[in-house]
Amino acid sequence: MRIKLKIPFKLVIIAIVFAFYSCKKENTTYSENKAQTDVSQEHPKLILTAQGVKDIRAQLGSIPIFDQTLEVVKAEIDAEIEAGIEVPIPKDYSGGYTHVRHKRNWFVLQQAGLLYQILDDEKYAKYVKDMLMQYEALYKTLPLHPKTRSYARGKLFWQCLNDSNWLVYVSQAYDCIYNYLSEEERNKLETNLFKPFADHISIDSPQFYQRVHNHSTWGNTAVGMIGLVMDDQELIDRALYGIKDLKLDATKKDDDGGFLNKDGKAGFLANIEEPFSPDGYYNEGPYYQRYAMYPFLIFAEGLHNVKPELKIFEYKEGVLMKSINALLNLSDADGDFFPLNDGQKGMSYYNNALVTAVDISYHFGDQDPGLLSIAKEQDRVLLDDSGLAVALGIKNGKVEPFTKKSINLSDGPNGTQGGVAILRNEAIELVFKYAAQGSSHGHYDKLSYSLYEDGEEILQDYGLSRYVNIEQKGGGNYLKENKTWAKQTIAHNTVTQNETSHFNGKYEIGSQHHSVLNYFSSDNPNVQVASAKESNAYPGTELLRTMAIIKDEDFEKPYMLDIMKVTSNEANQYDFPFYYFGQVLQTNFDYNSPKILQPLGAKNGYQHLYLEGIGNELDENTKFSWFSNNKFYTLTTITNNKDEILFTRIGANDPEFNLRRDPALLLRTKNEKNKTFVSLIETHGSYSPVTESAKNSNSSIKEIKMVLDTEAYTAIQITNIKGNTKLFITANINASAEAKHTLKINDKNYEWSGSYYFK
Structure with a gap:
C-alpha cells in the first residue's frame, strides 16, 4: 500500500x-x-567531462586496462599525498632538484584531479587545492628564474617552455576541482596565480609565445587551456590567434639557433597551419612532433568539448588526426621514432604523449581498430573519456594489428617542400629524408638515410647531442657538439663536398630551400623506390639520390640499392660515409692504420672524426662486411683506383666525452666534377653464440656494375654468386608513373612504363 x-x-x-x-x-x-x-559551465569540461565521469563510474570494475591504469595511478598519488606537499623555490636547470620537483608536481596535480572526479573522494580535491594555494603564495613573490641561459626565462622553471608545460597540466587539475572550490578561492587562484602565469608566458615573453615553433605551441595551449577553464575569452583568443599588434625583433635568435617569427603568424591555429604538411608530417621531425602532439591534441580536445563551433578537428582538412597516423608510421619495428633532425634515440610511442595521441585519435577519429593494438602494447590508457573509449574497444574484442607500410610523407604547409619516404619490405626499413630544413631543430643532411632491420640500426643517423634532463651533462640541455657535430653534414649518410656542410651550415640559408621528389613508388611489393633531387646544398652542384629496397628470390632477405648521382660545374672532393655498427669482418682491399690517431679535418664536423685507417688501389667493386646483433651485413660499392676508403671513428676533440665513439666507413673521391656513387647493402645470415654456428655469413653478390649513366637514366646490373643477373634502371628525369620509356643498353632494347625498370 x-x-x-x-x-x-x-x-x-x-x-x-x-x-x-x-x-x-x-x-x-x-x-x-x-x-x-x-558559475561558468559544467565542470569538468576540458578533457575529462562531466558526462565522461558518469560513464566511467558506471563501467568501473569491468574495463580491465582502464581499471589497471586507475589502480597504478591511485597508488602513485596516494604515496605522494602521504609524503606531503613540496613547492620549493626555483633554482635549477633541467634535471636539478627544484626543476624535477615542480615537474613532478604538475603530473601529480593533474592525476589527483582525475582521481577526485572518478573516485569521488574528497582527499584528492583537498590535496590539489592545498598545493595550488601554496603555488599561489609562492608565485606572486617570484622574480624571473635565476638561471639566465634561456632566451625566454620562466619563473617556476629556467625557461617559459617548462612553465607552459606546468600550466597545461595544472589547468586540467583546476578544471577537475573547480566546483569543489568556493568562489573566493577561485578568485584568489585566478587573480594571483593563473592569470599572471598566462600573462608572463604570453604578454611578457613574446619572443617565446609569438612564434611558429613547438615552444610556442605549448605556450598557446597553456594560455588557452586555463582560459577555457576560467571562461576567459580574451585568453582563449590570445591562444588561438596570438598577441595582436605586437612588434618583435626578427633578427634575434632563440637558444636553439632559430629566428623569431618574421611574418606575424602566431597562435595555436598558425602552429597547426605552418609546421604540418597535408600528410601530417611535422617539419621539426618525429621527436619534436611527439613532444608537440600532447599540447596540440589536449587543447584541441578541450576546444572540441567547450567550443565545438570551432570544429577544431576539421581544421586544415583534419590534419591533427592525420598527424597521429604519420607519427606512428615514423617509428621502427620496436615503436622507436626515427631520429630525424634533433631526435633522441629510444623515444617511442610508449611515451605518455603517444598514449594521449592514440586514445584521442581512436575516440575522436574513425575508431581505427589498429590503434587498439598499440594501446594494448602501451598497457595503459588516459583516465578520461577517450581512455574509456579505448578500454571499451579492447574489452569488446575490436583489436586489430596496426600495419606499417611503405609511405611517403610530404613536408611544408602545402606539401611542396620535400618530404620523408619510408620503404618497408619484410623486416627491412629504409628512412630517406629529402625534407625542408626542419626549423631550428633541423640538420644539414639533404638526401640522407638510415637503415633498420627488426628495429635495430644497420646504418644510423646520429640524432642529437644532448642528455635530456641529465643535469651533469650541460644542465640537461643541448651540448655544443650538437652544432659542431650532430647537425653537420658529415655526421649523416649523405654526400659532403669539399669538407663543407650543406648550405655552409647556415640556418638562414638552409631554411630557404628544400629537396624535390623525383618519384616514389611502392605499388610493387617486391620493389620499393624513392628518388629525390637537391640543387641548393652546394652552389653549382646537383644531387640526385635514388634508393630502393628490393626483394629478390636469389637473396635471403631484401637488400638496399643506393644510387647517388652528383653533377657539378667544377671539380670537387666528395665524401660518402656509411655509419655502421658492429665488428669489422672482412674487406677485399688492403689498408693502413696510423700509429697516432689524428682528426680527419679542422671544422664542419671533421674535427670530431678520428682517422683510423686508409685503403686505396681499390677494385671496381669494393666490399666491406661487418657483424652486428648476431647478423651479417655486406656493403658492395662501385669504385675506381683513384678512390680512397677511410676508416673513421667519432670522438676527436671531445675532451668531456659528450659524443658516442661510433665507427664509419667513408668513401672519398678527389678532384672529380661528376660522380655517381652506387652501393648495395645486404643483410644475410645469423650467428648463434649458444651453438657457435654461423649461417650464410658470406655475401651473395658477385658484382654490381653501372652499365649506363646519362642525364636521363642510370642503369645498374646486379649479378649474384650463382651468375643470375638483374637490371635496375631509374629515370633521372621524366619519372612520372605514366611516362613511357624506350632505351638501348649494350645493343638490347628496353621498354617500360613508370619511374623505374627492374628485371
Missing part, C-alpha cells in the same frame, strides 16, 4: 533555500555541489 504525504509548500521552499546555501560551504564535494554549475 502506497502512503501519500502532504508537505506544506512553505517547507518545500525552506528546504530548497537551505540546500542552496549548504552548497556554498567551502569544502563541499562534487556530488553536493551541482547547484554551482551555473
Whole structure:
C-alpha cells in the first residue's frame, strides 16, 4: 500500500533555500555541489567531462586496462599525498632538484584531479587545492628564474617552455576541482596565480609565445587551456590567434639557433597551419612532433568539448588526426621514432604523449581498430573519456594489428617542400629524408638515410647531442657538439663536398630551400623506390639520390640499392660515409692504420672524426662486411683506383666525452666534377653464440656494375654468386608513373612504363 504525504509548500521552499546555501560551504564535494554549475559551465569540461565521469563510474570494475591504469595511478598519488606537499623555490636547470620537483608536481596535480572526479573522494580535491594555494603564495613573490641561459626565462622553471608545460597540466587539475572550490578561492587562484602565469608566458615573453615553433605551441595551449577553464575569452583568443599588434625583433635568435617569427603568424591555429604538411608530417621531425602532439591534441580536445563551433578537428582538412597516423608510421619495428633532425634515440610511442595521441585519435577519429593494438602494447590508457573509449574497444574484442607500410610523407604547409619516404619490405626499413630544413631543430643532411632491420640500426643517423634532463651533462640541455657535430653534414649518410656542410651550415640559408621528389613508388611489393633531387646544398652542384629496397628470390632477405648521382660545374672532393655498427669482418682491399690517431679535418664536423685507417688501389667493386646483433651485413660499392676508403671513428676533440665513439666507413673521391656513387647493402645470415654456428655469413653478390649513366637514366646490373643477373634502371628525369620509356643498353632494347625498370 502506497502512503501519500502532504508537505506544506512553505517547507518545500525552506528546504530548497537551505540546500542552496549548504552548497556554498567551502569544502563541499562534487556530488553536493551541482547547484554551482551555473558559475561558468559544467565542470569538468576540458578533457575529462562531466558526462565522461558518469560513464566511467558506471563501467568501473569491468574495463580491465582502464581499471589497471586507475589502480597504478591511485597508488602513485596516494604515496605522494602521504609524503606531503613540496613547492620549493626555483633554482635549477633541467634535471636539478627544484626543476624535477615542480615537474613532478604538475603530473601529480593533474592525476589527483582525475582521481577526485572518478573516485569521488574528497582527499584528492583537498590535496590539489592545498598545493595550488601554496603555488599561489609562492608565485606572486617570484622574480624571473635565476638561471639566465634561456632566451625566454620562466619563473617556476629556467625557461617559459617548462612553465607552459606546468600550466597545461595544472589547468586540467583546476578544471577537475573547480566546483569543489568556493568562489573566493577561485578568485584568489585566478587573480594571483593563473592569470599572471598566462600573462608572463604570453604578454611578457613574446619572443617565446609569438612564434611558429613547438615552444610556442605549448605556450598557446597553456594560455588557452586555463582560459577555457576560467571562461576567459580574451585568453582563449590570445591562444588561438596570438598577441595582436605586437612588434618583435626578427633578427634575434632563440637558444636553439632559430629566428623569431618574421611574418606575424602566431597562435595555436598558425602552429597547426605552418609546421604540418597535408600528410601530417611535422617539419621539426618525429621527436619534436611527439613532444608537440600532447599540447596540440589536449587543447584541441578541450576546444572540441567547450567550443565545438570551432570544429577544431576539421581544421586544415583534419590534419591533427592525420598527424597521429604519420607519427606512428615514423617509428621502427620496436615503436622507436626515427631520429630525424634533433631526435633522441629510444623515444617511442610508449611515451605518455603517444598514449594521449592514440586514445584521442581512436575516440575522436574513425575508431581505427589498429590503434587498439598499440594501446594494448602501451598497457595503459588516459583516465578520461577517450581512455574509456579505448578500454571499451579492447574489452569488446575490436583489436586489430596496426600495419606499417611503405609511405611517403610530404613536408611544408602545402606539401611542396620535400618530404620523408619510408620503404618497408619484410623486416627491412629504409628512412630517406629529402625534407625542408626542419626549423631550428633541423640538420644539414639533404638526401640522407638510415637503415633498420627488426628495429635495430644497420646504418644510423646520429640524432642529437644532448642528455635530456641529465643535469651533469650541460644542465640537461643541448651540448655544443650538437652544432659542431650532430647537425653537420658529415655526421649523416649523405654526400659532403669539399669538407663543407650543406648550405655552409647556415640556418638562414638552409631554411630557404628544400629537396624535390623525383618519384616514389611502392605499388610493387617486391620493389620499393624513392628518388629525390637537391640543387641548393652546394652552389653549382646537383644531387640526385635514388634508393630502393628490393626483394629478390636469389637473396635471403631484401637488400638496399643506393644510387647517388652528383653533377657539378667544377671539380670537387666528395665524401660518402656509411655509419655502421658492429665488428669489422672482412674487406677485399688492403689498408693502413696510423700509429697516432689524428682528426680527419679542422671544422664542419671533421674535427670530431678520428682517422683510423686508409685503403686505396681499390677494385671496381669494393666490399666491406661487418657483424652486428648476431647478423651479417655486406656493403658492395662501385669504385675506381683513384678512390680512397677511410676508416673513421667519432670522438676527436671531445675532451668531456659528450659524443658516442661510433665507427664509419667513408668513401672519398678527389678532384672529380661528376660522380655517381652506387652501393648495395645486404643483410644475410645469423650467428648463434649458444651453438657457435654461423649461417650464410658470406655475401651473395658477385658484382654490381653501372652499365649506363646519362642525364636521363642510370642503369645498374646486379649479378649474384650463382651468375643470375638483374637490371635496375631509374629515370633521372621524366619519372612520372605514366611516362613511357624506350632505351638501348649494350645493343638490347628496353621498354617500360613508370619511374623505374627492374628485371
